[in-house]
Amino acid sequence: MEYTIIDALLDVRKKKIEAFCEERLNSGMVAYEIIDEMTKGLREIGEGYKELYFDAELMVSGWNAKKALQILKPLLQEEVEVNDRIGKVVIGTVKGDVHDIGKEIVNIMLSSEGFEVIDLGTDVGKENYADAVREAGADILAMSALLTTTREYMAEVIEYFRAGNQEVKIMVGGGAVSAEYANEIGADAYGKDAVDAVRKAKELLV
Ligand code: B12
Missing domain, CATH: 3.40.50.280 (Cobalamin-binding domain)
Incomplete structure (x- = not known):
């Protein structure tokens, strides 16, 4: 099952974002490319604010984005001495x-x-x-x-x-x-x- 970034960001149960990150990583994308795709998704939600999406969607997209960062951060951060x-x-x-x-x-x-x-x-x-x-x-x-x-x-x-x-x-x-x-x-x-x-x-x- 493939999710779009918008599906994943708007999932109130915070389940799809993990699957989304996994799918993207398995398809060979690197962490920063996934973050980039997520940034575009967040901007798209922002563009639809007050027409398609409202305060609740902004909030849910924020939670999910944070969750994705938790998953992706260790992949970006090799400890620097x-x-x-x-x-x-x-x-x-x-x-x-x-x-x-x-x-x-x-x-x-x-x-x-x-x-x-x-x-x-x-x-x-x-x-x-x-x-x-x-x-x-x-x-x-x-x-x-x-x-x-x-x-x-x-x-x-x-x-x-x-x-x-x-x-x-x-x-x-x-x-x-x-x-x-x-x-x-x-x-x-x-x-x-x-x-x-x-x-x-x-x-x-x-
Ligand atoms: C998610 C979200 C929320 C979440 C935030 C959750 C969180 N923990 O951050 C919540 C629900 C809390 C929220 C609240 C509000 N939001 Co809001 N939100 C968004 C949304 C959809 C995404 C923001 C985001 O994370 N973008 C993705 C990130 C990665 O992008 P970014 O921050 O721009 O960062 C990139 C670059 O700018 C740069 N960068 C960022 N910081 C820095 C710093 C330095 C030094 C450098 C060099 C670079 C750099 O690098 C980043 C990576 O590429 C935006 C839409 C949008 N266009 O962004 C609206 C948006 C920002 N929100 C908006 C509004 C109006 C609000 C509220 C007033 C709504 C309300 N009625 O309450 C409140 C304000 C609360 C407050 N006092 O701050 C408006 C702002 C309009 C304006 N121009 O003033 C936007 C644009 C939506 C819209 N189109 O109307 N929001």
Whole structure:
């Protein structure tokens, strides 16, 4: 029985997502390709929001996506030796925003590429970002926002860091953010997806 990603994401009983991942892996797809397909599925559900899909579907798709990440994460993350770490990143979704699937994917990809990632979770305020960056001595602060209302908070965080002369490169991303917006608020980098986030993070280190 073959499920589409939409079937799997919308399954309230959370059974199909596991079968979906297994089927895809057995057919020779690698974990990141499955994540990519899932991202497209989530966006499709988002596009149908308020017409085809409503709050309940958004919620169920979120659960299932998290479950898929649990299954796929170990396949992406070969443990990188602590001494081989190439840089430290503090990551978090901004204040007022609970979307964390994209952030999680970026975290997984950065970690598997050798970054040490300190994940502050969701709904993160500027003081929390600043404390974490200071304590970790982080090279990069990565912020995610999915809502047009919450992305504005990124500008506030950037201003806070600049005003406090806190030395850190700031990278932004998430569904509500574009390269233009990142530029407008004075971020050092923008990543359109997790692969781009890794590329940009490496560029920021040099
Ligand atoms: C699932 C979902 C939810 C779930 C979230 C579950 C979870 N644990 O994350 C729940 C049900 C909680 C939810 C709630 C809401 N949601 Co919602 N949600 C979605 C949905 C369908 C998928 C989000 C997702 O995971 N996408 C897939 C991930 C992989 O994509 P991504 O986050 O963009 O991440 C990729 C890149 O952007 C990038 N990236 C991400 N972060 C970062 C960070 C850095 C530094 C870098 C470099 C890159 C990067 O890499 C990722 C991998 O490629 C989207 C639709 C969409 N278009 O995304 C709506 C959507 C984001 N939600 C929306 C809305 C309106 C809401 C609610 C307000 C609904 C309500 N009435 O309550 C609430 C807000 C709650 C809050 N305060 O945050 C709107 C936002 C509209 C807008 N532009 O403001 C969307 C776009 C749906 C729509 N079309 O209207 N939602």
